[in-house]
Amino acid sequence: MRTTDLLKKASEEYADRVAVSGIENSLTYKELYKTSRIIGTNIAGMCNSHTAVPVFLEKSPETLASYYGIAMAGCAYVPISGEQPNARVEKILEVLQADIVITDGVGAERIGELGFTGRVILIEEIIKGTIDETLLDQREETSNDDDTLYVMFTSGSTGNPKGVEISHKSVIQFIGHFVDTFDLKADDKFGNQAPFDFDVSVKDIYSAVTAGAELVLIPKEYFAIPPKLIDYICDRELTTLIWAVPALCIISAMKGFEYRIPDKLRNVMFSGQAMPIKQLIRWQDAVPNAKYVNLYGPTEITCNCMCYKIDKKFELTDKLPLGNIFQGRDVKIVDDNGNEIKEKNKPGEIYVFGESLAKGYYNNPTETEKKFVTIFGQRAYRTGDMAEYGDDGVLYFGGRCDFQIKHMGHRIELEEVEASVMSIDGVESCCCTYNKEKQRMTAFYTGTKEKTELRIELKDKLPAYMIPNKFNNLLSLPLLKNGKVDRQLLATM
Numbered sequence: 001m002r003t004t005d006l007l008k009k010a011s012e013e014y015a016d017r018v019a020v021s022g023i024e025n026s027l028t029y030k031e032l033y034k035t036s037r038i039i040g041t042n043i044a045g046m047c048n049s050h051t052a053v054p055v056f057l058e059k060s061p062e063t064l065a066s067y068y069g070i071a072m073a074g075c076a077y078v079p080i081s082g083e084q085p086n087a088r089v090e091k092i093l094e095v096l097q098a099d100i101v102i103t104d105g106v107g108a109e110r111i112g113e114l115g116f117t118g119r120v121i122l123i124e125e126i127i128k129g130t131i132d133e134t135l136l137d138q139r140e141e142t143s144n145d146d147d148t149l150y151v152m153f154t155s156g157s158t159g160n161p162k163g164v165e166i167s168h169k170s171v172i173q174f175i176g177h178f179v180d181t182f183d184l185k186a187d188d189k190f191g192n193q194a195p196f197d198f199d200v201s202v203k204d205i206y207s208a209v210t211a212g213a214e215l216v217l218i219p220k221e222y223f224a225i226p227p228k229l230i231d232y233i234c235d236r237e238l239t240t241l242i243w244a245v246p247a248l249c250i251i252s253a254m255k256g257f258e259y260r261i262p263d264k265l266r267n268v269m270f271s272g273q274a275m276p277i278k279q280l281i282r283w284q285d286a287v288p289n290a291k292y293v294n295l296y297g298p299t300e301i302t303c304n305c306m307c308y309k310i311d312k313k314f315e316l317t318d319k320l321p322l323g324n325i326f327q328g329r330d331v332k333i334v335d336d337n338g339n340e341i342k343e344k345n346k347p348g349e350i351y352v353f354g355e356s357l358a359k360g361y362y363n364n365p366t367e368t369e370k371k372f373v374t375i376f377g378q379r380a381y382r383t384g385d386m387a388e389y390g391d392d393g394v395l396y397f398g399g400r401c402d403f404q405i406k407h408m409g410h411r412i413e414l415e416e417v418e419a420s421v422m423s424i425d426g427v428e429s430c431c432c433t434y435n436k437e438k439q440r441m442t443a444f445y446t447g448t449k450e451k452t453e454l455r456i457e458l459k460d461k462l463p464a465y466m467i468p469n470k471f472n473n474l475l476s477l478p479l480l481k482n483g484k485v486d487r488q489l490l491a492t493m
Contacts, residue, residue, distance in 0.1 A: 002145055002168040004071050006209045007033055014186065014212040020061045022217040027061040029212070035062070035127055037136065039069025042126040044135050046119070049074035049142055052096050052151050052163075052362065056080045056089070056103040056111060059196045059217050062123055064205065066102055067150070067196075069126075071168070074139035076148040078163070079197035082107060083481045090114050092153055092161055095363055102126070145169035151362050152199050154299055163362030166202075170302040170356040175206040177327045181307065182267060182293065184240065186212035191238040193218055193247045198482035199299040200271060203242045213240075220481075223247060226256040233262040241265065242295075244272040244483030246429070252279040253428040253446070257286035271295035271304065272484055274397060274415060276422045276429065277314050284313060294320045296397065300371065300381050302356035305329045306395075316423040317461075321394045322387065328355040330378075333387055333395070338375060347388040347398050351380045386413070405434045407441060408465040414441075417468065420461045421445055424454060429477055432468060433491045443468035444490050446476055 010019070011033035019029040027035060047053060053070045055077055057063045070077040080092060089110070093101070099118035101111055108120050149171055151163040178184075190208045192215055194200035208215040216236050222229040230251060233241075241248070248270055251257070268283060268290045275294060284292065297304035308323025325331050333341040333348040341348040357379065360368035371382050386398035399415035406412075414432040421430040426449030433442050445454070451471040458467050472493065478486040 001172055002071065002143065002147075003149055003171055003206060003209075004036075004068060004140075004168075006172075006206065007036065007068055010209050010212050017186070017212065018214045019209070020064050020215045020217065022060055023219055025061060027065065032061070032065055032068070034131070035065040036068035036072060037131040037133075038129055039066050039126050040072030040136055040139075041069075041132045042121075042129060043070055043073035043075060044132070044139050046121070047073065047075055047100060049139060050147065051075045051100070052078050052098065052148070054078040054080050054093060054096060054098050054101050056082065056101055056107040057123060058082055059192070059201075061217075062127060063196060064215070065127070066123060067205075070102075071149060072136055072139065074143045074147070076151055076165075078151045078153070079195075080153075081195050081197045081481055082110070083195070084197075086110065086114055088161060092163070095153075095161065095163055096151070097363070145172065148359060150202075152197065152202075152299055162364060162367055164199075164299045165359040165362050166302055167359055170358070171202065171206055173328055174302045174304070174326070174356045175203070175210050178203060178304070179207050179210045181326070182269075182291070184211045184213065184267070188213040188239045188266070189237060190215050190240045190242065191218055191233060191236070192216060193223070193241065193243040194483065195220070195481050198244075199303055200242060200244060200482070203269075203303055207242075223250055226251055226254040227259050230256050230260045230262060234260055234264070237264045238262065239264055240267040240269075242267075242269045242271075245270045245275050246273070246477075246479055246485060247483045248283065249276065249279045249429060252282040252286075257282065261286055263287065263289075265290045267291050267293070269293040269295055271297070272482070274419065275320060276419070277316050277318055277320075278422060278428075280310070280320075281313060281316075284310075294323060296322045297352070298381075298383050298385070300358045300383075301329070301352045302358065305331055305352050317420075319390075319396050319419070321390075322397055323395075330354045331395070332376070332380075333389070334375070340376070342389070344389045344391055344393065347386050349401060350383040350385045350387050351375065352383060353378050353380045357381050405436075405441070407434065407439065410463075410465045412441075412466055417441070417443065417462065417466055420458060420466075421454070421468075423461065424449060424457050427454065431477055431485045431487060431490055433487060435491070440470060441468045442470045442472060442490075444472045444474055444477060444493070446474055449473075 015030040019032040153161040292310040294308040296306040330353040399413040428447040430445040
């Protein structure tokens with residue numbers, strides 16, 4: 001089974017139901033399927049099967065149709081946001097060895113600036129025309145569920161972006177478990193926060209089509225205006241949010257709930273980084289009837305491998321567990337010598353096994369071999385994330401391996417420092433950086449707390465060597481387009 005089969009099934013069962021909607025327009029499932037078939041016909045006439053086709057478009061119903069159309073043509077789609085700087089877009093196109101790009105008029109100008117010599121296809125042109133069923137059937141006959149569905153680019157340790165290859169089968173397997181685990185239904189309305197080139201959006205896109213639900217695209221500019229964002233959530237009667245943590249915190253930290261309560265919400269799920277307990281409590285108090293879920297997993301394992309259904313209120317100093325492993329997966333904690341860790345309070349790296357692992361990195365066998373390894377007789381992905389079993393025997397996230405620093409002779413997890421800072425009244429958010437040359441740890445934070453008072457209160461929470469050398473109070477933390485804090489930018493401040 002391929003993801004295009006999900007859309008075909010939904011178009012038959014829910015033909016006149018809205019599949020995807022934005023500010024300006026919407027498409028029913030019947031319309032989305034038809035538009036995708038038209039685009040697929042055009043792409044199949046231009047590209048060989050298994051071609052990676054970059055899509056340089058902001059999210060819209062037509063953008064989603066282009067993804068399905070590319071898949072129907074037996075190819076793989078590659079989302080590229082217009083927020084990416086030209087230099088990075090150029091690197092992505094170079095990795096892909098692309099000779100075709102789908103974009104719009106604005107994007108075409110950008111692509112032209114890069115000196116791209118391939119074919120630039122305008123979305124407004126390829127949504128026109130007719131469907132060649134014979135051609136699409138031929139492509140389907142030569143395709144299978146192991147084919148690459150999409151290539152999602154992440155940052156690379158060398159400064160060059162890495163394209164994660166995810167197959168149809170991997171998405172089908174994960175989304176099936178995801179929809180069943182959280183009982184997502186056709187009457188749900190998914191509020192899409194994540195840009196399409198961030199894998200959080202994969203859960204929105206394919207959960208919605210699997211359930212026959214509506215995918216509601218939230219304009220990115222609304223996240224700068226909390227009242228407008230909450231109005232949109234309420235007026236569109238959204239039921240399900242699968243968001244990056246900082247996006248949820250925009251509402252709770254900026255006192256959005258004092259303006260309006262989104263009382264139709266049934267599911268609030270979050271991932272990307274640790275959810276500050278203070279902000280979680282504000283959500284729970286404001287929307288008590290919603291189900292809250294902590295999700296964990298990197299792009300390379302197809303979205304998530306663990307989830308924790310939150311069924312209680314936590315103390316400010318508590319940490320959220322990683323929770324249960326999704327069906328079809330396995331997670332092991334491994335030490336530096338390649339041995340599995342089962343003891344309590346002993347940190348190690350998270351390795352993920354089982355179904356839905358990425359095929360690897362596109363045109364990058366060196367990085368693929370480095371991160372996708374054989375251990376304990378199985379193929380596994382090395383996440384670069386740390387975790388350990390607590391006194392309660394439950395697995396807890398321990399930060400990134402590369403967020404671990406050596407300071408004043410001690411090994412310190414920056415995220416532990418951040419959590420302690422955020423537990424203090426008057427602090428809304430925090431991100432720590434470390435300058436190795438100057439041996440200086442800096443805490444960037446938002447809120448009303450004075451620096452001197454913050455330092456004093458931290459003495460009750462952290463040993464002296466873990467207290468930042470410097471504190472910077474900002475109006476807001478800079479965010480990347482995927483909703484995560486821009487640590488690189490903070491490191492230059």
